[in-house]
Amino acid sequence: AQSVTQLGSHVSVSEGALVLLRCNYSSSVPPYLFWYVQYPNQGLQLLLKYTTGATLVKGINGFEAEFKKSETSFHLTKPSAHMSDAAEYFCAVSGSARQLTFGSGTQLTVLP
C-alpha cells in the first residue's frame, strides 16, 4: 500500500522567493512519484515525475524535485516564485498497481 503526506496545506511566499513544497511518501515497492498542479477551475496538469535513474527531476515552469529514498521524500522546489505559480499542488505515488495515491494538496499563494 502507498500513502502520501504533504506538509502544509497552505504555503505563502513572496514573488522572487524560493518555493519549497514538501512531500513524504510510503510505499512497499520502489515508488514512482509525481507532482501535479491545479489552477482554479481546471483539472490537474503534470509538473514532473520520477521513475528511475536520476534523482533530481526537472519539470515544467522551472520546477524541480529531488527523490531522496533515505528520507522517503520528494519535495518540490522553484528558485524564484512568480505570480503565475499560485495554484494548488498535489504529490502522488504509484506503487505496483496502476493507480495513483494523492496527497491532500498544498495551496501556494505568491505575494507581490
Add this chain to the structure above:
Amino acid sequence: DAEITQSPRHKITETGRQVTLACHQTWNHNNMFWYRQDLGHGLRLIHYSYGVQDTNKGEVSDGYSVSRSNTEDLPLTLESAASSQTSVYFCASSETSGRVREQFFGPGTRLTVL
C-alpha cells in the same frame, strides 16, 4: 490533439435523483479513473477500469457505479444523489504499457446536490 472531456461541467440536482456524469477520452488509453475532490482530502478514487467490461471499486465507491462498454467512455452514475456527494469530480486516463502511469485529467464536473 488527444484529450479527455467531461460533461456537464456544472450540475445541480436534488437529493434522491439519479445523475450520470460523462467522461470521454481520445487517448486510446485502457485505464480510466474517477476521483472526487473535497477540501482537505485531495483526490479520492471512486471507481476505475483497466479495459472494456472491467470495473473496480476504489476508496469511496458507495453510492456510485460505472460501466465500460468501449475504450473511450467511462460514465459515472450516482444511483440516488445525496448531499454528501456534492463535490468536484475528475476523470482521468493512463496508458497500460510500461510502469510509468502518468494520468491525464479532464477539466472536472462540479456537482451540487440540494
